[in-house]
Amino acid sequence: xxxxxxxxxxxxxxxxxxxxxxxxxxxxxxxxxxxxxxxxxxxxxxxxxxxxxxxxxxxxxxxxxxxxxxxxxxxxxxxxxxxxxxxxxxxxxxxxxxxxxxxxxxxxxxxxxxxxxxxxxxxxxxxxxxxxxxxxxxxxxxxxxxxxxxxxxxxxxxxxxxxxxxxxxxxxxxxxxxxxxxxxxxxxxxxxxxxxxxxxxxxxxxxxxxxxxxxxxxxxxxxxxxxxxxxxxxxxxxxxxxxxxxxxxxxxxxxxxxxxxxxxxxxxxxxxxxxxxxxxxxxxxxxxxxxxxxxxxxxxxxxxxxxxxxxxxxxxxx
Amino acid sequence: xxxxxxxxxxxxxxxxxxxxxxxxxxxxxxxxxxxxxxxxxxxxxxxxxxxxxxxxxxxxxxxxxxxxxxxxxxxxxxxxxxxxxxxxxxxxxxxxxxxxxxxxxxxxxxxxxxxxxxxxxxxxxxxxxxxxxxxxxxxxxxxxxxxxxxxxxxxxxxxxxxxxxxxxxxxxxxxxxxxxxxxxxxxxxxxxxxxxxxxxxxxxxxxxxxxxxxxxxxxxxxxxxxxxxxxxxxxxxxxxxxxxxxxxxxxxxxxxxxxxxxxxxxxxxxxxxxxxxxxxxxxxxxxxxxxxxxxxxxxxxxxxxxxxxxxxxxxxxxxxxxxxxxxxxxxxxxxxxxxxxxxxxxxxxxxxxxxxxx
Amino acid sequence: xxxxxxxxxxxxxxxxxxxxxxxxxxxxxxxxxxxxxxxxxxxxxxxxxxxxxxxxxxxxxxxxxxxxxxxxxxxxxxxxxxxxxxxxxxxxxxxxxxxxxxxxxxxxxxxxxxxxxxxxxxxxxxxxxxxxxxxxxxxxxxxxxxxxxxxxxxxxxxxxxxxxxxxxxxxxxxxxxxxxxxxxxxxxxxxxxxxxxxxxxxxxxxxxxxxxxxxxxxxxxxxxxxxxxxxxxxxxxxxxxxxxxxxxxxxxxxxxxxxxxxxxxx
Numbered sequence: 001x002x003x004x005x006x007x008x009x010x011x012x013x014x015x016x017x018x019x020x021x022x023x024x025x026x027x028x029x030x031x032x033x034x035x036x037x038x039x040x041x042x043x044x045x046x047x048x049x050x051x052x053x054x055x056x057x058x059x060x061x062x063x064x065x066x067x068x069x070x071x072x073x074x075x076x077x078x079x080x081x082x083x084x085x086x087x088x089x090x091x092x093x094x095x096x097x098x099x100x101x102x103x104x105x106x107x108x109x110x111x112x113x114x115x116x117x118x119x120x121x122x123x124x125x126x127x128x129x130x131x132x133x134x135x136x137x138x139x140x141x142x143x144x145x146x147x148x149x150x151x152x153x154x155x156x157x158x159x160x161x162x163x164x165x166x167x168x169x170x171x172x173x174x175x176x177x178x179x180x181x182x183x184x185x186x187x188x189x190x191x192x193x194x195x196x197x198x199x200x201x202x203x204x205x206x207x208x209x210x211x212x213x214x215x216x217x218x219x220x221x222x223x224x225x226x227x228x229x230x231x232x233x234x235x236x237x238x239x240x241x242x243x244x245x246x247x248x249x250x251x252x253x254x255x256x257x258x259x260x261x262x263x264x265x266x267x268x269x270x271x272x273x274x275x276x277x278x279x280x281x282x283x284x285x286x287x288x289x290x291x292x293x294x295x296x297x298x299x300x301x302x303x304x305x306x307x308x309x310x311x312x313x314x315x316x317x318x
Numbered sequence: 319x320x321x322x323x324x325x326x327x328x329x330x331x332x333x334x335x336x337x338x339x340x341x342x343x344x345x346x347x348x349x350x351x352x353x354x355x356x357x358x359x360x361x362x363x364x365x366x367x368x369x370x371x372x373x374x375x376x377x378x379x380x381x382x383x384x385x386x387x388x389x390x391x392x393x394x395x396x397x398x399x400x401x402x403x404x405x406x407x408x409x410x411x412x413x414x415x416x417x418x419x420x421x422x423x424x425x426x427x428x429x430x431x432x433x434x435x436x437x438x439x440x441x442x443x444x445x446x447x448x449x450x451x452x453x454x455x456x457x458x459x460x461x462x463x464x465x466x467x468x469x470x471x472x473x474x475x476x477x478x479x480x481x482x483x484x485x486x487x488x489x490x491x492x493x494x495x496x497x498x499x500x501x502x503x504x505x506x507x508x509x510x511x512x513x514x515x516x517x518x519x520x521x522x523x524x525x526x527x528x529x530x531x532x533x534x535x536x537x538x539x540x541x542x543x544x545x546x547x548x549x550x551x552x553x554x555x556x557x558x559x560x561x562x563x564x565x566x567x568x569x570x571x572x573x574x575x576x577x578x579x580x581x582x583x584x585x586x587x588x589x590x591x592x593x594x595x596x597x598x599x600x601x602x603x604x605x606x607x608x609x610x611x612x613x614x615x616x617x618x619x620x621x622x623x624x625x626x627x628x629x630x631x632x633x634x635x636x637x638x639x640x641x642x643x644x645x646x647x648x649x650x651x652x653x654x655x656x657x658x659x660x661x662x663x664x665x666x667x668x669x670x671x672x673x674x675x676x
Numbered sequence: 677x678x679x680x681x682x683x684x685x686x687x688x689x690x691x692x693x694x695x696x697x698x699x700x701x702x703x704x705x706x707x708x709x710x711x712x713x714x715x716x717x718x719x720x721x722x723x724x725x726x727x728x729x730x731x732x733x734x735x736x737x738x739x740x741x742x743x744x745x746x747x748x749x750x751x752x753x754x755x756x757x758x759x760x761x762x763x764x765x766x767x768x769x770x771x772x773x774x775x776x777x778x779x780x781x782x783x784x785x786x787x788x789x790x791x792x793x794x795x796x797x798x799x800x801x802x803x804x805x806x807x808x809x810x811x812x813x814x815x816x817x818x819x820x821x822x823x824x825x826x827x828x829x830x831x832x833x834x835x836x837x838x839x840x841x842x843x844x845x846x847x848x849x850x851x852x853x854x855x856x857x858x859x860x861x862x863x864x865x866x867x868x869x870x871x872x873x874x875x876x877x878x879x880x881x882x883x884x885x886x887x888x889x890x891x892x893x894x895x896x897x898x899x900x901x902x903x904x905x906x907x908x909x910x911x912x913x914x915x916x917x918x919x920x921x922x923x924x925x926x927x928x929x930x931x932x933x934x935x936x937x938x939x940x941x942x
Contacts, residue, residue, distance in 0.1 A: 319895065330813075331816045332809065332813055334816075335809065335816070378922055460821065517802045520801065520803060520804035520808075521801055522801060522803055523804065524801050524804060524808055524812060525796070525801060525811075525812070526798065526801050528780070528784055528787060528788050529782055529788070529791060531777060531779055531784075532777050532788050532791075534779065535777035535779050536775055536776075536777060536778075538739070539762075539771070539775040539776075539777070540777075540788070541759045541760070542737055542738075542739060542759050542762070542763060542769065543768075543788060543791055543792070543851070543855065543856060544759075544760060544763030544764055544791055544792035544793050544855065546760060553798070570761075653844070
């Protein structure tokens with residue numbers, strides 16, 4: 001009886017009695033969700049345009065952040081370092097296309113998926129070798145990203161909104177809008193969607209697969225840079241961050257693997273759900289439930305709607 | 319010329335259904351088993367046994383389990399680490415609860431615990447396929463990892479949060495715990511792994527193996543032939559997790575002697591998955607080859623440079639390891655998606671016609 | 677090589693489809709179709725592309741569930757057929773795009789067709805030697821009969837993904853035959869074949885019907901084959917039945933001629 005009370009009544013009572021805490025938690029969840037969405041966006045880009053589920057997106061985020069910080073650490077001014085990081089990600093995109101994607105063209109998706117595992121491990125080793133394994137600090141000031149917070153008095157208490165988080169939300173929304181327009185309205189966007197549907201068909205209408213893939217992976221690289229900066233600004237830049245990429249998977253399940261707006265919606269749902277769960281139900285179960293809560297949410301969701309919120313229903317034909 | 323099959327005719331269907339139809343293969347297997355059981359215990363050093371042979375065998379068993387699920391039945395699982403852990407902790411609870419029972423029994427029974435958990439997390443496979451199923455198994459992995467750390471009941475409320483393996487004996491000889499020698503542990507592991515490999519081999523060569531492969535290749539057609547998809551998939555989860563569980567129990571009881579919270583985390587799942595990919599999906603031999611390569615690589619990387627006179631620190635070794643494993647995965651997927659096992663098969667083909675080219 | 681034409685076979689109704697309608701989202705694939713198949717006959721289903729022929733087979737098979745209508749098979753009436761019920765009830769089929777298990781050999785593919793009949797439990801499978809192996813050998817014997825019948829002995833160990841298209845179709849037929857079905861559904865068994873291959877396949881189909889007594893429903897575009905092989909023909913167009921009768925009756929039917937010549941529909 002007591003247990004039922006604790007699960008179903010008490011958390012809501014807590015929410016009611018301290019509404020400012022609730023708003024704070026919701027905000028934290030929203031921010032977390034936006035950051036998940038940024039990572040998910042990188043996945044969606046590549047999946048939408050090449051049909052490949054790029055497991056290495058997480059390490060690309062870390063790699064981008066590491067490059068930026070390390071370049072600055074050897075004395076290169078911040079915005080030049082940023083430009084160089086763009087170049088590095090372009091080189092990475094080109095390398096991946098040449099060495100991994102081109103040899104595996106026409107292979108079933110599962111093979112490409114596993115190849116990105118290999119890519120992840122390779123980049124982890126390579127990154128640690130080149131940049132060193134210790135955590136680094138993101139160069140937020142030098143990039144003119146805001147510091148500090150707005151403290152708003154409301155609902156009988158305080159709600160603290162970090163300015164960097166607001167910046168992250170704005171940047172993420174801008175990216176989503178730009179990418180959505182890009183895919184729907186431009187010629188290249190259409191070509192990218194064609195490639196995702198069928199490599200062979202795209203080739204046969206003269207779309208250059210190699211160019212497309214480099215463009216897409218570079219775009220994902222840009223998203224990775226933005227993600228890396230935002231994530232790095234909130235905590236440190238370290239290699240263990242790449243495991244956060246796995247959190248993007250529940251987001252993708254909710255939002256669908258091919259939907260750009262879905263990434264945001266899914267991200268927010270997961271972020272908020274996770275934070276609420278951790279804060280109000282966490283003490284019941286023990287700490288650290290955020291390591292699996294997102295997955296359980298996604299799993300339950302999958303059981304009812306296997307194609308996600310925004311994904312297309314797959315009709316199998318024989 | 320050595321490997322010719324000419325002259326070896328089969329006159330009954332039984333003979334044709336033998337697992338090693340060629341005489342050379344049969345001889346080869348017997349030689350290998352003889353070496354493993356009779357020669358190695360007397361000649362291998364403690365280091366070789368402890369750092370190489372025992373873990374290679376244990377992980378080969380886990381790889382066989384994953385191979386049954388992913389290679390034969392086509393269901394991707396990223397939860398192997400978690401299922402291994404269930405076996406390890408299950409075995410511990412049983413061993414403590416029934417101290418007078420021969421330790422082999424908890425080791426094998428813990429497989430059933432894993433199988434049950436595996437089936438539980440395989441239940442979604444009715445409606446979910448492919449990547450999505452992989453995510454479901456990730457849910458299992460993260461949840462189980464969390465349990466191993468946060469549920470003190472599993473380690474009998476031990477303050478250190480780890481399992482300490484008690485001493486258990488077989489025929490009066492200690493096989494677990496601090497007093498068990500490497501040789502005795504090796505022989506026990508070898509016996510269990512060989513026996514379970516034999517069982518797996520029997521399964522995949524018969525009706526069940528075909529059912530799994532049918533579900534993998536085209537589940538719609540399989541269903542229309544009368545194969546019950548759900549039961550077949552759940553059976554794959556059950557058997558695969560059983561193998562992973564026994565491997566996990568052996569990992570703690572017969573190799574490490576203790577457990578760490580992160581012995582069974584997501585990295586373990588990836589490790590076994592890489593063994594299966596590189597070794598060859600859908601091949602039992604491949605599970606062994608993959609295990610040898612993945613576990614042997616760090617040792618080679620550590621000992622080779624120093625034997626050549628180049629100083630290399632251990633952090634660099636680890637980084638290189640990641641890079642090489644990653645690159646190997648990509649390499650194998652490009653060059654030979656069926657892994658080392660297929661390369662081995664091709665080698666045998668060449669032997670058949672050697673010295674002719676084809 | 678001609679089946680008796682114009683003659684009504686005195687077999688009982690094996691399968692009857694009543695007022696079945698099937699739609700996907702907004703697309704109506706089958707509209708209110710009713711027909712039956714008599715035991716022992718060869719029933720052709722023809723019609724222009726997109727007429728709903730494959731969907732009809734899929735409904736009989738249990739792969740699609742119709743929104744309306746009933747299916748009566750062997751006296752048992754159902755509103756929806758399930759794949760397992762169809763298979764265990766004795767319905768087997770081949771597919772338009774060969775649906776073989778590409779990773780297995782021809783022999784293994786046909787052996788999978790025996791799955792319903794192999795009963796030895798998991799425990800015996802673990803041991804293999806003993807009852808499981810005995811069962812395997814027993815079914816191997818039956819499968820070898822089919823292999824002999826279809827003349828594919830030489831390629832039994834070849835991985836089917838490597839076989840030429842015509843042989844793949846034969847292996848697929850073998851797999852369906854391995855189920856010892858009462859009703860065999862063939863979806864364009866002659867597609868993509870040359871003259872010689874078509875003659876072989878026609879011979880196999882007739883032999884299956886004569887020798888094993890299997891009732892056959894086949895979708896086919898080659899009119900010569902349809903006229904020669906079948907006892908009765910069902911004609912579909914835009915998901916509707918437009919003719920049903922013997923080959924000669926159907927050949928002369930005005931609506932059928934219009935459909936094939938592409939006369940505009942209302």
